Amino acid sequence: MAGIELRSSAFNDGAFIPRRYAKEGEDVSPDLSWSGVPEGTAELLLLCEDPDAPTGTFVHWLVTGIDPSSSGVEAGQTPQGGQARMNGFGESGWGGPLPPPGDEAHRYFFRIYALPEPADLADDASAAEVHSAVDKQQLASGTLVGLYHR
Numbered sequence: 347m348a349g350i351e352l353r354s355s356a357f358n359d360g361a362f363i364p365r366r367y368a369k370e371g372e373d374v375s376p377d378l379s380w381s382g383v384p385e386g387t388a389e390l391l392l393l394c395e396d397p398d399a400p401t402g403t404f405v406h407w408l409v410t411g412i413d414p415s416s417s418g419v420e421a422g423q424t425p426q427g428g429q430a431r432m433n434g435f436g437e438s439g440w441g442g443p444l445p446p447p448g449d450e451a452h453r454y455f456f457r458i459y460a461l462p463e464p465a466d467l468a469d470d471a472s473a474a475e476v477h478s479a480v481d482k483q484q485l486a487s488g489t490l491v492g493l494y495h496r
Contacts, residue, residue: 350382350488352458356421363454363492367421369435369444370496375407378425379418380458384485387414387460391480392425395473396443398452403473404434406441406454410465432470443494451495460485 356376357363365371383390390412396404413427422440424430430439445452459480467479480487 350380350458350460350486352378352380352456352488352490354378354456354490354492357492359490361492362451363443363494367442368494369442371442373440373442374422375419375440375442376492377419377421378456378458378490380488381417382486382488383414383460386462387485388463389461389465390414390416390425390428391459391461391465391476392419392428392457393459393473393476394440394454394456396445396452396454397473398445398449399434400446400449405471405473405476406433406443407439407456408433408467408471408476410467414460431467443492445494445496447496449495451493454492454494456490456492457487459487 394407408431409428416426419425433441435441
């Protein structure tokens, strides 16, 4: 399977996410850019999740229907053509990192998936439901991991 390169000017892969993007900061989504979207992609899907959350994997951002010809998104914006879905805070769109105080750094996986057809997901889809839907049909994907602790 081909890979999509996913990057951010806000933080490097494996580095700490600046407080600006956290729930306790300005709570704006970081800028992202991507390249290597394969031909035959009908839509891109963007997911940010925290697998270290005490209650199980927590969805911080889920956007479906992203234009496959797009190459990124500015900080605080929704990707071109995308529909922001419900996050784990019960809000539509980005919900920044907010791990429990004193926890070791949590990992935040930003993933972009190239899909050959639109994803069939409920507005409040869980991380497991997203993975189940995209793992069966993805053409390519890319991952960027950020860290955060309080």
